[in-house]
Amino acid sequence: MSEEDAPAELVTVRLIGMPLAIQARSAEHQDGLRREFRMLVEQGQADRASVPGRLIALAAELDRRFQSFGAAGRAEIEAAAGRGDASIDLTLEAPRAIGAAARDFGRMLEEADEYCRAGEHLLTLASPADVVDFRNWVLAELEHQAEGGRPVPWPEYKAGVRTGETHAG
Numbered sequence: 494m495s496e497e498d499a500p501a502e503l504v505t506v507r508l509i510g511m512p513l514a515i516q517a518r519s520a521e522h523q524d525g526l527r528r529e530f531r532m533l534v535e536q537g538q539a540d541r542a543s544v545p546g547r548l549i550a551l552a553a554e555l556d557r558r559f560q561s562f563g564a565a566g567r568a569e570i571e572a573a574a575g576r577g578d579a580s581i582d583l584t585l586e587a588p589r590a591i592g593a594a595a596r597d598f599g600r601m602l603e604e605a606d607e608y609c610r611a612g613e614h615l616l617t618l619a620s621p622a623d624v625v626d627f628r629n630w631v632l633a634e635l636e637h638q639a640e641g642g643r644p645v646p647w648p649e650y651k652a653g654v655r656t657g658e659t660h661a662g
Contacts, residue, residue: 501588501589501590502588502589503586503587503588503589504586504587504588504589504591504592504638504639505584505585505586505638506584506585506586506587506591506634506635506638506639506644507582507583507584507585507634507638507644508581508582508583508584508585508631508634508644508647509582509644509645509646509647510580510582510646510647510648511570511580511581511582511583511631511647512579512580512627512647513570513573513574513578513579513580513581514579515623515624515626515627516570516627517574518621518623518624519620519624519627519628522617522620522621522624523602525616525617526548526605526609526617527548527549527552529545529615529616529617530544530545530546530548530549530605531545531549533545534546534549544604544605544607544608545605545608547601547604548601548602548604548605551597551598551601552598555594555598558588558590558594559587559588559591559594562585562586562587562588562591563585563587565585566583566585569581569583570583580647587635587639589639590639591635591639592635592636592637592638592639592640593636593639594635595631595632595633595635595636595639596632596636598632599628599629599632602620602628606619606620606625607619626651626654627647629654630645630647630650630651633645633650
């Protein structure tokens, strides 16, 4: 049995004060980026070793490994948005490997932003600053809580981003 096939040790990750408006913009931006990058690869304008090819491959791998663990969270986000809530406290159970995966995905998204800044004929722009802040918060929370760190609520993280502080668990 491979390591990926073995039962995963689950960790609890709490995303406290998640702003739903920014979360929605972040999801829309990532969906658009994936669509456009997939199209570039399918049309032969980018190969598998390119930033678009690598992002699509990594996203597919992460979806395969972790999608089932996020289903309940996605349902909670949709319900909260449907109620008109501005934010949500979300608790997720995920394999400990989510931390390393989040770090890798964050690096890949940074490369994708650079590619978008430099690219010609792209409809998708680099991530806006608020989306980058949100993305960095979520990925940092996944990583450091998977390693046993304490949750850093969005408002606390955002205040630290404004003052240049970093948060560690």
